[in-house]
Amino acid sequence: MPRNAFYAQSGGVTAVINASAAGVIETARKHRKHIGKVYAGRNGILGALTEDLIDTGKDSPAAIRALKNTPGGAFGSARYKLKSLEKNRREYERLVEVFKAHDIGYFFLNGGNDSADTCLKVSQISQSMGYPLTAVHVPKTVDNDLPITDCCPGFGSVAKYVATSMMEAGLDIESMAKTSTKVFIMEVMGRHAGWITAAMGLAQTQPGIAPHVLLFPEIAFDEEAFLAAVKKNVEKFGYCAVGVSEGLQDKDGKFLAESGLKDAFGHSQLGGVAPRIAELVRGKLGLKHHWAVADYLQRAARHIASKTDLEQSYAVGKAAVEFAVKGHTGVMPTIVRTASKPYRWKIGMAPLTAIANVEKKMPRDFITADGFHITQKCRNYLAPLIAGEAFPPFEAGLPRYVRLKNVAVKKKTPGYTL
Amino acid sequence: MPRNAFYAQSGGVTAVINASAAGVIETARKHRKHIGKVYAGRNGILGALTEDLIDTGKDSPAAIRALKNTPGGAFGSARYKLKSLEKNRREYERLVEVFKAHDIGYFFLNGGNDSADTCLKVSQISQSMGYPLTAVHVPKTVDNDLPITDCCPGFGSVAKYVATSMMEAGLDIESMAKTSTKVFIMEVMGRHAGWITAAMGLAQTQPGIAPHVLLFPEIAFDEEAFLAAVKKNVEKFGYCAVGVSEGLQDKDGKFLAESGLKDAFGHSQLGGVAPRIAELVRGKLGLKHHWAVADYLQRAARHIASKTDLEQSYAVGKAAVEFAVKGHTGVMPTIVRTASKPYRWKIGMAPLTAIANVEKKMPRDFITADGFHITQKCRNYLAPLIAGEAFPPFEAGLPRYVRLKNVAVKKKTPGYTL
Numbered sequence: 001m002p003r004n005a006f007y008a009q010s011g012g013v014t015a016v017i018n019a020s021a022a023g024v025i026e027t028a029r030k031h032r033k034h035i036g037k038v039y040a041g042r043n044g045i046l047g048a049l050t051e052d053l054i055d056t057g058k059d060s061p062a063a064i065r066a067l068k069n070t071p072g073g074a075f076g077s078a079r080y081k082l083k084s085l086e087k088n089r090r091e092y093e094r095l096v097e098v099f100k101a102h103d104i105g106y107f108f109l110n111g112g113n114d115s116a117d118t119c120l121k122v123s124q125i126s127q128s129m130g131y132p133l134t135a136v137h138v139p140k141t142v143d144n145d146l147p148i149t150d151c152c153p154g155f156g157s158v159a160k161y162v163a164t165s166m167m168e169a170g171l172d173i174e175s176m177a178k179t180s181t182k183v184f185i186m187e188v189m190g191r192h193a194g195w196i197t198a199a200m201g202l203a204q205t206q207p208g209i210a211p212h213v214l215l216f217p218e219i220a221f222d223e224e225a226f227l228a229a230v231k232k233n234v235e236k237f238g239y240c241a242v243g244v245s246e247g248l249q250d251k252d253g254k255f256l257a258e259s260g261l262k263d264a265f266g267h268s269q270l271g272g273v274a275p276r277i278a279e280l281v282r283g284k285l286g287l288k289h290h291w292a293v294a295d296y297l298q299r300a301a302r303h304i305a306s307k308t309d310l311e312q313s314y315a316v317g318k319a320a321v322e323f324a325v326k327g328h329t330g331v332m333p334t335i336v337r338t339a340s341k342p343y344r345w346k347i348g349m350a351p352l353t354a355i356a357n358v359e360k361k362m363p364r365d366f367i368t369a370d371g372f373h374i375t376q377k378c379r380n381y382l383a384p385l386i387a388g389e390a391f392p393p394f395e396a397g398l399p400r401y402v403r404l405k406n407v408a409v410k411k412k413t414p415g416y417t418l
Numbered sequence: 419m420p421r422n423a424f425y426a427q428s429g430g431v432t433a434v435i436n437a438s439a440a441g442v443i444e445t446a447r448k449h450r451k452h453i454g455k456v457y458a459g460r461n462g463i464l465g466a467l468t469e470d471l472i473d474t475g476k477d478s479p480a481a482i483r484a485l486k487n488t489p490g491g492a493f494g495s496a497r498y499k500l501k502s503l504e505k506n507r508r509e510y511e512r513l514v515e516v517f518k519a520h521d522i523g524y525f526f527l528n529g530g531n532d533s534a535d536t537c538l539k540v541s542q543i544s545q546s547m548g549y550p551l552t553a554v555h556v557p558k559t560v561d562n563d564l565p566i567t568d569c570c571p572g573f574g575s576v577a578k579y580v581a582t583s584m585m586e587a588g589l590d591i592e593s594m595a596k597t598s599t600k601v602f603i604m605e606v607m608g609r610h611a612g613w614i615t616a617a618m619g620l621a622q623t624q625p626g627i628a629p630h631v632l633l634f635p636e637i638a639f640d641e642e643a644f645l646a647a648v649k650k651n652v653e654k655f656g657y658c659a660v661g662v663s664e665g666l667q668d669k670d671g672k673f674l675a676e677s678g679l680k681d682a683f684g685h686s687q688l689g690g691v692a693p694r695i696a697e698l699v700r701g702k703l704g705l706k707h708h709w710a711v712a713d714y715l716q717r718a719a720r721h722i723a724s725k726t727d728l729e730q731s732y733a734v735g736k737a738a739v740e741f742a743v744k745g746h747t748g749v750m751p752t753i754v755r756t757a758s759k760p761y762r763w764k765i766g767m768a769p770l771t772a773i774a775n776v777e778k779k780m781p782r783d784f785i786t787a788d789g790f791h792i793t794q795k796c797r798n799y800l801a802p803l804i805a806g807e808a809f810p811p812f813e814a815g816l817p818r819y820v821r822l823k824n825v826a827v828k829k830k831t832p833g834y835t836l
Contacts, residue, residue, distance in 0.1 A: 304721055
């Protein structure tokens with residue numbers, strides 16, 4: 001007898017997380033013997049707790065296919081971390097109540113490190129609460145900081161966006177520098193890991209062009225060395241383009257741009273390191289600057305998604321279902337790089353116990369000795385991840401992004417308060 | 419006898435100003451009877467004053483053609499405004515000296531309002547200084563604020579970029595709003611005119627989606643009304659996406675970005691109206707926010723240029739040369755809209771006396787009565803300008819942008835100090 005599946009998007013969304021959703025849903029539809037309906041959680045795992053389920057079967061195959069072209073989280077995501085069974089047994093009992101009511105035998109959570117932890121906890125329900133459930137995590141994070149997997153679905157597209165944007169802005173400032181802006185600073189995401197910052201480095205396809213200086217969260221900010229580097233580049237090339245991670249920290253580990261707010265996971269909300277760096281450049285060097293903060297634009301930029309990333313995002317969704325119907329639980333599909341030139345990859349499998357809450361930072365040998373740029377080794381790693389274009393269809397000058405019907409499944413349990 | 423031409427890029431560059439350069443150079447090459455060599459000014463008009471000329475003939479037809487795909491200013495631009503003949507006769511004498519030394523009979527300046535003024539002054543050299551010169555202005559400005567012309571080359575591509583980015587970021591925040599960010603603020607260019615801000619409004623292809631609130635420089639910022647609008651949208655739709663012009667002013671005409679406020683940590687607000695608005699939203703409404711400042715990214719984004727804009731940019735370059743060889747001077751090609759549905763346009767001609775230093779702001783009936791969005795009339799005006807895609811070629815995951823050789827012409831005059 002087939003059982004139903006539950007799929008939820010978790011944490012920050014990406015330009016291609018919906019491609020993973022399409023991979024899950026389309027593949028599930030090919031395994032009718034094992035999987036009945038695919039329910040999506042409205043607003044991620046909250047949809048399970050509040051029994052706010054979406055019947056993905058109510059959307060046409062064409063609409064599900066169009067998810068591959070659509071950024072954001074089509075079912076809504078959530079920043080919500082389950083506590084441990086010991087600390088909040090009620091939440092797990094509620095999950096089992098809802099799963100039981102809808103005969104859910106398969107659980108797919110599409111997220112990053114924190115979500116992998118949630119998925120791991122849910123996968124243990126079978127043992128701890130006696131409810132038979134197969135739980136597979138579908139990797140996704142623009143931060144590219146999951147361990148074991150060669151890269152993280154979502155990252156390649158951000159990487160392509162920030163490298164393209166830095167290349168373009170670099171041509172702009174280069175034309176203006178003689179009489180106007182001398183320093184351009186672009187801030188990108190990456191709280192603890194500098195992968196996105198590193199990707200900007202790909203724009204420097206020849207010596208002397210943008211970006212000249214990269215500021216990684218892995219390298220403590222040294223104001224004096226930074227200002228000297230900016231000065232040197234302005235003297236040599238007439239201008240200096242700087243890429244900076246939102247997670248840049250000083251030598252005491254304090255974020256340069258901490259806003260004081262914390263999110264549901266207890267992480268500080270960051271933003272605004274570019275203007276701080278800009279102020280420094282103006283104050284200490286007296287140079288005219290411009291600065292950009294890409295924020296959501298970078299991770300939502302489906303219009304310039306990486307084809308490689310898109311294919312991998314779909315593939316991990318597909319593989320998750322294939323793992324599940326084979327009975328694997330508490331695991332996650334990974335990307336395995338089998339060759340670099342030409343780039344080849346395949347899907348692997350990793351246990352969630354090795355993934356949850358582990359953060360993969362940039363290896364030191366991916367960063368130049370002075371701490372301000374990427375090495376050839378890093379370029380070799382990054383280059384294939386941005387390869388290929390996968391433009392969405394356009395209509396009247398704008399991308400044609402799909403909006404699903406997101407029809408709610410009739411509730412079968414009493415209400416629940418979060 | 420053919421005479422040589424001088425072409426210079428002026429003011430802020432765009433994603434498609436090089437397409438105008440290609441239009442000028444390729445068309446000049448078809449008028450050998452009138453035009454000999456085309457010299458470009460290195461760093462705009464400065465190249466004329468310092469006799470730093472680039473021989474565009476040293477670059478291949480393929481390289482010139484590739485300018486159509488390349489953002490920024492290929493020859494360097496300049497923010498430099500000529501004073502009046504009365505105030506700085508020396509500058510004009512120097513221009514005549516350089517023009518005479520290189521037999522320059524045609525002058526093309528590619529810029530906005532200020533540049534039109536410079537071009538007008540140069541066009542008067544024939545009369546005022548007895549040096550025969552034909553001067554034609556090639557319109558360009560992302561601000562879309564030149565009078566007479568229906569739109570300005572460069573604007574359509576920024577418009578397409580900001581509308582696409584707002585649409586994408588809107589899908590992102592919509593997925594996150596339940597448990598995380600409630601308000602997203604995106605800052606765009608436009609110091610006095612709200613055209614780029616208006617273009618973000620195109621992303622709202624159905625009621626209730628992003629952007630919900632637009633803040634134009636033409637409408638004095640009303641804090642209370644703004645906060646009420648944000649609150650209403652968050653209550654109704656779960657989130658609120660805001661588009662704001664860098665030139666937003668309060669009722670006393672003071673720029674908000676220069677407000678001198680301090681953030682939660684007592685740090686001075688470091689410029690940027692988006693963080694200022696974000697701080698307001700958090701302080702007064704207690705809502706979690708994200709903000710983006712697109713800065714150079716928006717005007718350099720050749721990867722998402724508007725095909726219409728690209729064609730018009732090329733066409734004004736071409737027309738400028740055609741006007742010049744027919745003997746027209748002190749004029750500018752304009753875009754004339756001959757039909758709206760379907761959109762049709764042709765090239766017109768306007769005297770620079772009617773263009774120079776005039777700024778075209780948004781008509782009041784392009785903005786809704788409450789001041790927070792665009793009207794259908796505005797949509798009808800904007801929609802055709804973003805129509806069509808013109809992706810650049812890609813190589814190894816990144817756009818393939820051309821870099822010209824920019825070979826210097828041998829100097830023939832003594833030095834000159836600016």
